[in-house]
Amino acid sequence: MNVQSKYSILVFNRENELFLPLTEFYYYQQKRINESSALSYLITLERFFSWLAKSSNYQGTRVKWSDSHMAIRTAVENYLIYQMGCKLRSKENFQYVIMTKKSPQTINHFLAAIKSFYKTALHLKLYEFQNPLVDADYSISIGSFSPTSIRENKPRLPKIAGTEIPSDSSYRSQSDSYFKLVANDWKPNIIADHDLPYIIYRAGSEIGWSLRDEVVIRMLFETGARINEILELTLGDYRQRINQYEIATLNKGSEKRRIKFLRFSQDTLKLLMRYVNGERKTYAHEKQTFTKLSDSEVIFLTRRGDPYNYNAFYSQWSKIITQAKIKMNIHKTRHWFVTNMIRNIYDTASDGGEIEMKKNELINYMKWKDPETIKVYEHYFNEALFREIHENMAKKMQEYEKEYLKKSHSSSEGEQLSSSVLQTKAILPTEEIEWINEFYKGME
Template sequence: MASEYYHIKCPKNVQSKYSLLVFTQDKEPFLPLTKFYYYQQKRISEGTALSYLKALERFFSWLSISSNYQGVRVKWSDNHLAVRAAIEDYLIYKLGCKLRSKEDFQLVIMTRKSPQTINHFLAAIKSFYKTALHLKLYTFQNPLIDAEYNIKIGNKTSLSMRENKPRLPKIAGTEIPSSPSYRKYSDSYFKLVATEWKPSIIADQDLPYIIYRAGSQIGWSLRDEVIIRMLFETGARVSEILELTLGDYRQRINQYEIATHNKGSEKKRTKFLRFSQDLLKLLIRYVNGERKTHAYNKQTFTKLSDNELIFLTRNGDPYNYRTFYYHWIKITEQAKIKMNIHKTRHWFVTSMIRSIYETASDSSQIEMKKKELINYIKWKDPETIKVYEHYFDEAAFRETHEIMAKQMQKYEQEYLSGSLNHGVHNKVANTSLPTEEIEWINEFYKGME
C-alpha cells in the first residue's frame, strides 16, 4: 500500500521550529503528526520518535483508504469509539492479529501473519493520543483508555497521569502494591499477549445446569434465566441477545428462531438464533409477565410493536451489558466458577460437535454438518463466510440443533435428579472428541470471535 502520509526533514538552510513536516498524499501539511513528532523528540530518543512516526503514518494511511465505522471512513479526530473500532480492524485485517475480548480491554494475539512490530505500533498509537490530548488537538476521551475507565470516570482526567511527578521505583515505597493505586486506570485497552492464543475446550456437559442451579439458588429473574439459557442454547454473543426486538422474532417463519445482527453487520439482521420449545415458552411468559410489569408499554407478546426491545430493566429501560454482567458475576460466584460470558459460545460449539459425532452416519456427513455449523455461527471475516455459503442448509442445521436441544433437556434432568451427589465443578471435564476435532474447534473459535 502506497503511503498516504509521508514526512520531509527540514532543509538545513531553512529556519523552523519543526525538524520535519508531515504531509498527506495531496502534499498538504498535516500538523497533528508534525506536532506529535516535535513534542516527542524532546522526551524520547530521536530514533524512537521517528519510528513511532513511521508506524503512525502507515496507520493514518490505512485510515484514509480502508477504515469503516458505521459506513464511513474514520478520521483520527473522530470520537473515541470510532477510533477504537478502527484500531481493532487495523490490528485484525492489516496486521493479522486475533483479538480476545475481556471485561474492560482487548487481548491482542499475534499470529504467523503478524509482523514483529505489533508492540511498537501499540506504543506509538498510545503515545499519539496521549500527546494529542495534552496538546488539545483531540477533543474526545482517550480511545486507548480501558472500558472500565470510560464507564466510571467519563471525561475526567485519567488517574494514571500525575502532573510533574515521575514514577518512582517500587523500592522507594511510595506506592503500596496491595492498596488502590492511581494506576488503576491505564491507557492499555489493547494488551499484547506474547504467544499465540490456544483456547481451552469447554467440554463439561453439566456446565449450563450448574449455572442454572446457581441462578435459581440466588433467585434470578425470569429475564436473566431466559438470556442465560439462550446463550447456551444458541451460541450467540450476549450483545446479539440483549438487543433483540419483537420484530426480530416475527421476521422468522420458524417459531423457534429469531433474527439478530452479527458482529460487524452494523445492526443489520444477517443471522438467526435457534432455541428449544421450552425456551420459547419461558420467553413468552417473561414478556407477558415480568417484562409487562416494568415496561412503559403494557401490551402482551402478540400485541407489542416490532420495534419493542424484548429485554428491559426494572425501570423499563433497555437492558445493557453492564447491568447484565453484574447479575452474571453473582450467579457464577454462587456456582463457584470463574467464567467469561463469551465461554457460553465456546461451550455451544463443543456441544454441537459432540452431537454431530453422535448422530452422523459417516465422515462426509460429519464434514457437511460442521460446515452447516460454521455458517450458523457466522465467521467474523466475510470472505470466510462466502467460502461456506453454498454448503449451508438451514433445515439440516435445525435437525442437528434439535437433537442437541433434546440432549440438553435430558442432561439437565439427569443433573438435577442427581445434584445432591454431584461435587462442586471447579473445572470442566475432558472431552471425548478425537484429537483432530479438538484442533478443528480451536481454529473455529478463532474465526467466530
C-alpha cells in the first residue's frame, strides 16, 4: 500500500518515535527559506534536543522542549557553556554570549536556529510559553524602519561577509535576542591545500560516484558557486552565454534572476556534455540530447527524473567526504576557490596596479555586496607570506648549523668565530648593516 505524506523529512527521537515538533518545523521552514538553510537548522536542533534528553537539568529534572521558557533558557545557557565552550555575562534582562578559544564558529547559527524553532512552534500553536530566545522586555524605540530590511528566520552575517543587502543600521544596532553574541567578527574558513579537490575527486571515484556528482563537485571547486546556484542550472542558462566555458546563474538575493555567471574548465565541459547526452538522458522524462532539450530543462536530475536538490546531493557528498576521511561542509569549496584565486592573482600579477585590477574582477565575479570581503582573505596571504619568509630563514639556519658543526670538527672554536664574523660582513652590504642597527634601536 502506497502511503502519501506531506513531509519530505520525518524526525524521530531516541525511542524511534516520530518527533513531530522538529518534523513540523522543517516542513514549515523549507517553504520559507532555502533547503540548505532549513536542513542545517534541523541538524543543529537535533543535536540540541538530543542533549536535552540526555544531559539537561532544571530543578532536578530533564528539560523537555515543551517546558517553560525559563527552563529552556537555563538549558540553553548550560548548552552554551558546557557543550559549546562559551562564557555568559548577565546584563539586565538578557545574556551576553562570549566566544572562547574552545568555542566552534557555529554559535550564531545555533542561536538563530533555536530562536527560529520556538518562533515557529508558537506560530503553529505547538508551544504555550513565550519564546525563550526573545527578550520580553525589549522594545523598539527607533521610530519607523523599512520592512524590507528584515529577513525572517535567517541569521544575519556581518556586513563584511558580503552577503547582506544594506539596510537601516539604526534598526540593526538593536536586538530582541535574549542571548546576544558579542565579539563575533566574521572570518571565512581559509582553505589553502592545493590537493583538496583531487582528494575529493579520488574519494568519489573510489565509491563509484555518478557522472552527475562528478560534474557538480568539479563545478563547485572550479567556479566558487554556492551549491544551489549549480543545482538549479538549466540548459537555457548555458545557451545564454557566448563563451562555451561559461553558464549564467542566479545569485543569493537576486530573486531567481540570472545576474552572474560561472566559468569552468574544458575538461568539466566535456564531462557535462557527456552527462547530459548519456546518464541524464537515461533517467529524464524527456529523452532528448543536449541540442534538442528546451531551455527550461534543469540540467541535473535524480534517478527518478526529478530536479536534483540539496538533500539528495548532501547524501552523496557525505559518503564522499567519509571516504576521503575528512570533515568538510559543502560551502568550504567556495572558500577554497577564493583562496586559490587570490593566490594566483599575487603569483601572476606584474605590479600593484595589476593586482588591484584582478582583485576587482574577482569581486565582480563573486558578486560580493561588500568589496571589503576580499580583505579578510588577503589577511591570510599576508600571514602566509610571513610564514614563507620565516620558513626560508629557519631552513638557512639549519644549513648554517650543519656547516658550523662540520667545521667545528676541523677547526678551533676561536677560528670558527672569526670565520663566521668575516662571512657576515661579506654577505651584508654596509647600508643594510646600518638599517639593521637602526631597526634594533627601534626595538629597545
